[in-house]
Amino acid sequence: MIKRFAIFRWIRNRPIWSALIILVAALILYKVLAPSEPTYEYVAMPVDRGAVTRIVSASGKIRALNTIKVGSEISGQVSRVFVDYNSQVLAGQPLAEIDPTRVAARVTQAEAQVDLARAALAQAEAGLARARTDIEIQNRDYHRRKELAARGFTSKTGLDQAANTVAAAQSGLKTAQAGVISARAQIRQREAELQSAKLDLTRTRIIAPASGTVINKLVEPGATVAASFQTPNLFEIASDMRVMQVEASVDEADIGEVRVGQPVRFTVDAYPDQPFAATVRQIRTSASEAQNVVSYFVILQVQNPEGKLLPGMTANVEIVTGARAGVLRVPSAALRFRPRPGDRPNDETTPAAGASRSTTVWLASADPYKPERRTVRVGMRSEEFVEIVGGVKPGERVLLRSRSLEKKAEEEPDDEEAQEEGR
Template sequence: MKSVGAWVKRHPIWSGLILLVVALIVYQTLKPKTYDYVYVSEPVTRGEVVRKVTASGKLRALNTIKVGAEVSGQVSRVAVDFNTPVRAGQVLAEIDPTRLRARVEQARAQVATAEAALATANAAAGRAASDVGIQQREFERARQLAGRGFTSQAALDAAGGSLATAQASRRSSTAQIATARAQIVQARAELSSAMLDLSRTRIVAPTSGVVINRLVEPGSTVAASFQTPNLFEIAADTSRMQVETSVDEADIGEVQTGQEVSFTVDAYPRDRFKAVVRQIRKAAVETNNVVSYLVILDVDNKDGKLLPGMTANVEIVTGRIASALRVPTTALRFRPKVGDRPKSVPPKGSEAVYVAGAEPYKPARRIVTTGLAGEDFVEVRSGLKAGDKVLVRTRSTAPKQDDDEDENAGEAGGE
């Protein structure tokens, strides 16, 4: 100690510098640590937890009927327009019937010709029957005379030949009658077909509804040679509609018939409409290596606000708990700064949340058991109680940053 004191006396400047450095080291070691962030917490509450599957789809009428033309020709008149209410049997359009009317008249003439041929055949059959009777009596008379020796065998043979000719003529006339009757049946069938085609020049509504699409204009020509051309689309009943939505294969396992659905459309962004899952179609649809399944939703549209073709942004409720102990979903993803984390490691497979401790930067870890997980909240079955403060994010307090600007929700990752 005497030597140290002597050295200090000999070197006062160096001694002062060393003392100052030591004082600075002690101050830096003992002064309170400053932070440029704070933890933000939210309380554990009781309330509703809802799990949803989101998707998008199109609104369709429950029964959309495509009305086409079964005959070819030029459209002479269109009687309806878009959004026109129609009744079953109402005329929608007409095709020029001139050609088909001529065909009907031709078929009627063929029927008349066939009936005249039948009358002629009947008359010929009457004459043939009369001839057969006359020749039958002549042959019997010749046979009796030949038996008594009053006439020759040649005369008997001639009478027999005349009888055979008359009988052949009668058979021929009978065949002509059958042919004439068949021609009548054929002509009448052609007349019926022509009249049917003529009636089809008037395109009528097969059911009551609303015209939602018109694909024809007056003066246009339709050709029904190979397939029926579609002229109109009629929505049979727009008071009830359906949404056809595609659900990803990762979510389809949670969707079941009867689940409640809510959706919005761009036309009414502030309105939320209700629907119910009616059908889950098992045929997979693959688009760009993404597999999805078509889900059909029933929609009540009594007010008529929804229109076919609208895009629906769908939320299918796959789970709901009315009064659950819950925490924000961000609490399960939140991790404190590395230096603030507790040293213990949570059990494998468990969920960990962090609650505010006695020291602001020393949060306490809580191991919790979770249940239904929704988009905003997660059900907590054990490990927390109502009123506990769980950490959900950090907020920067650095001078150059706005106090309300948030950093990432802690440091994500494993423990």
């Protein structure tokens, strides 16, 4: 009791100090009991209508629609080259020439062999004529001896000798006939060798098989071409560079959405701000695997009237696998967003299993830190937007993410600082 009176007496005797102590205690109590200002805020975006485009991203190389590799079927030293890189050539135009000296000598030798074979045929035919004359003479002699033997003017032995001579003449005739056949076969063989040598002589001039543009040249004058085991590649000709193709590598997880005829847009590093349009022309079923990643080649056809696209360029491809215009949509980030634990309602539940077309989004409410949970039905999905079939209305604001106010205050200058920086 005495202590209580002493405190009252101290307060009555020191009113200023007492008031200061009470004020400090009130401030401390207010700081402890009053709610603190939030250090974050939620970023929202209104639900609107627009386009939802589903794409499959890939990369690939630009190739000519038809690339022809021109080689040499004979060996030799290249004496002349008539074209260079980017040369426009026509079908039948000479590209290069291999030294024809050795092949021309083969042609001359083959012609001589044909002449020899024809001379041998003439000799064989002359021998055949002699054999036929001989057999006629021997036949007449045999018949004469046979008549004499019937009259008793010649012996049996003389008749037998005449018969043996006829048989020998017949054998000689068959031999002469075989010699003619052999000589004719020799002529055909030598003529075939001559045709082969002449063909090789024409092959010393490398001819363009089709019209187009020379995109690769692998030979220079003086180089030696060896065509012993395989045809060496000398030139590459793009038949028509006004139409190109893109060989895009699509991941196995996305290949199921790709169809022939789907529209495609892509860019190349040479023209990063200019998109090009293409169409899916072919989906190759042969898979390629690199580092345990399986992919499939999708062939895209693109028009190249200005010749800007060149073989070998890298294309960044977006295949449009689905598109809807004028639908209700929200950003894809809204489906992944979840409020901070303190801002969620106590009855928050997860959508039932099997409701694959239903999900949860959070809407801004009157209290910016107490968002409203809403179950929505979704349609087509893309990387940027998701189609909403039902559950929200246009104009309602969906939450996308939270943003720190402290970081924002540190990073964003005030109006005076911004004006100074502007000056």
